Structure formats: structure tokens, C-alpha cells
Amino acid sequence: MVDYDPQEEADISSERFEDGVGQIRLVSRDPTEGRVRKDPRPVDRRPEGPVEQEAAEDPCEGFPCKRGKTCRVNEENQPECVCQDPISCAPSMTEFQHVCGTDNKTYDSACQLFATKCGLEGSKQGRRLHLDYTGPCKLITPCQDGELQQFPLRMRDWLKNVLLQRYELDSKAPGLLTLKQRLRVQKIYESERRLHAGDHPIETLARDFEKNYHMYIYPVHWQFAQMDQHPADRYLTHSELAPLRAPLVPMEHCTSRFFQECDGDKDNHVSFREWGQCFGIKKDDMDVNLLF
Numbered sequence: 001m002v003d004y005d006p007q008e009e010a011d012i013s014s015e016r017f018e019d020g021v022g023q024i025r026l027v028s029r030d031p032t033e034g035r036v037r038k039d040p041r042p043v044d045r046r047p048e049g050p051v052e053q054e055a056a057e058d059p060c061e062g063f064p065c066k067r068g069k070t071c072r073v074n075e076e077n078q079p080e081c082v083c084q085d086p087i088s089c090a091p092s093m094t095e096f097q098h099v100c101g102t103d104n105k106t107y108d109s110a111c112q113l114f115a116t117k118c119g120l121e122g123s124k125q126g127r128r129l130h131l132d133y134t135g136p137c138k139l140i141t142p143c144q145d146g147e148l149q150q151f152p153l154r155m156r157d158w159l160k161n162v163l164l165q166r167y168e169l170d171s172k173a174p175g176l177l178t179l180k181q182r183l184r185v186q187k188i189y190e191s192e193r194r195l196h197a198g199d200h201p202i203e204t205l206a207r208d209f210e211k212n213y214h215m216y217i218y219p220v221h222w223q224f225a226q227m228d229q230h231p232a233d234r235y236l237t238h239s240e241l242a243p244l245r246a247p248l249v250p251m252e253h254c255t256s257r258f259f260q261e262c263d264g265d266k267d268n269h270v271s272f273r274e275w276g277q278c279f280g281i282k283k284d285d286m287d288v289n290l291l292f
Contacts, residue, residue, distance in 0.1 A: 147254050
């Protein structure tokens with residue numbers, strides 16, 4: 001299971017030096033007199049030949065467009081977002097860059113899928129097309145009811161262990177967790193009762209959740225906050241769920257059904273309340289103040 005990989009941007013600042021024109025007094029040494037004398041003559045430092053004007057700033061520079069779109073300058077010299085041509089997407093270098101859409105079609109890259117979705121904007125087909133999972137499309141066996149009941153047990157344990165691993169890494173290279181997050185995770189990490197990472201039987205996971213229920217409350221909150229950012233409105237859209245869901249589907253065949261059934265009111269959003277309910281967290285223990 002991996003975290004979603006965000007696009008990195010470099011903030012590069014530069015300084016511009018311009019030549020001026022003015023009275024420049026040069027200091028030279030007269031070898032015959034052995035002393036310094038001043039040359040009062042002005043020096044023209046204007047460049048020879050025609051002066052080239054600086055290129056106008058690109059209006060699209062730094063202008064944000066959602067995935068599947070690219071910026072272009074319109075007739076009024078204003079930036080606007082238009083659908084990207086799928087052909088313009090860089091070809092994938094490995095099979096790992098392929099993605100499977102909800103139309104059960106393998107796309108060469110996520111760029112190609114989102115560009116295709118943009119071209120279908122406004123249509124029923126476009127509304128239904130999403131990133132289903134990473135990698136080429138393959139046969140995903142149906143999730144049985146008994147398997148679905150076990151899925152939250154493994155998922156909760158994984159969320160807790162991911163957070164504990166991040167805590168360990170943050171101890172060596174600070175920056176992965178905030179101070180508030182560290183204090184919350186530290187209590188779990190230092191507990192002698194916690195179940196350490198491993199391939200545990202379902203019975204062990206169920207028993208630990210019952211005995212050490214309080215250790216699972218914050219990891220469930222933390223993962224929700226990690227995804228609820230576009231915008232942070234306490235509702236998870238399909239796109240916000242994708243960073244967690246997409247890598248899991250090929251490995252955990254109950255992933256899609258689990259998140260579908262988490263959306264209890266079928267409004268295509270998983271609310272904060274629905275998220276907690278899916279993971280067995282009691283309603284009174286779901287606290288928005290933990291979404292830091």
C-alpha cells in the first residue's frame with residue numbers, strides 16, 4: 001500500500017542585473033608617474049546594436065489546471081484551461097505506469113486516462129470514467145460477504161502500522177509528522193500492549209481491536225485527513241479516495257466493494273461519519289478536532 005504521489009514543483013528565484021548609463025570614473029595607474037590619476041571622461045555603457053526587449057511573461061506560468069487539462073492563452077491574452085490531447089501525454093516507460101479505468105480499459109498512463117475523461121466532459125460516459133486502479137486491467141474476483149467483513153480488520157491494522165512507521169522515519173528525518181501528530185502516535189508507539197506489524201490471523205486482529213480499540217481511533221482519523229484536501233470539507237470524493245484505493249485494488253479484491261458500501265447514502269461521497277462507521281469507530285469517538 002502506498003501513499004499517493006503529489007507533483008513536486010521547484011520554486012526558483014533569480015536576480016536580474018541591468019547595465020546603466022552614467023558618469024563612470026575609472027581609476028587607472030600611470031606607469032610613468034607611479035601614482036593614481038582619475039579619468040573624468042564619461043563612459044558609454046549602452047550595448048552595441050539594437051536592444052532586445054525582454055520576452056513577455058507567459059500568462060500560463062504557474063496557472064493551475066486540474067488533471068486532464070492544460071493551460072493555453074486565449075485571444076485576450078488570458079490563461080485558460082482546455083482539455084489535453086491524450087496523444088500529447090508522454091509514453092509510459094514501464095508497465096507499472098499503466099492504469100485501468102472504470103470502463104475496464106487499460107490506459108498507457110494516468111495522463112492519458114484523465115485527458116480522455118476531459119474530452120468526454122459533460123457526457124454520461126465521462127462522468128462514469130475514473131481511475132479504477134494502477135496497473136493494466138485484469139480479472140478481479142468478486143468479493144464475498146465473509147471476505148468483506150474481514151477487510152476492515154486488515155485495513156485498520158495497516159493504517160496503524162503505516163502511521164507508526166512514519167513516526168519512526170520522522171524521528172530520523174523530521175518533517176513527516178506535525179508536533180500534534182507525533183504526540184498522538186507516540187502514545188501508541190510506546191504502548192507495551194500494541195500489536196506489532198506482521199501477518200496476523202483474522203482472529204488475532206479482531207481480538208486486538210476489541211482489547212486495544214483506542215489505538216485505532218487516531219489512525220482512522222489521520223488517513224481521512226490525509227485524503228480530505230481538495231477541498232477539506234469532511235467528504236471524500238472518488239478522486240480524493242484514489243491515492244489510497246487505486247494501489248490496493250489489484251492486491252485486495254474487496255477494496256472496491258468496501259468503499260462502495262462505505263457510501264451509505266449513495267451520494268458518491270464518503271462522509272466523515274460514514275468513514276468512521278466503515279472502520280468500526282464508535283460515533284462518539286469520531287472527533288473533527290483530530291483532523292489535524
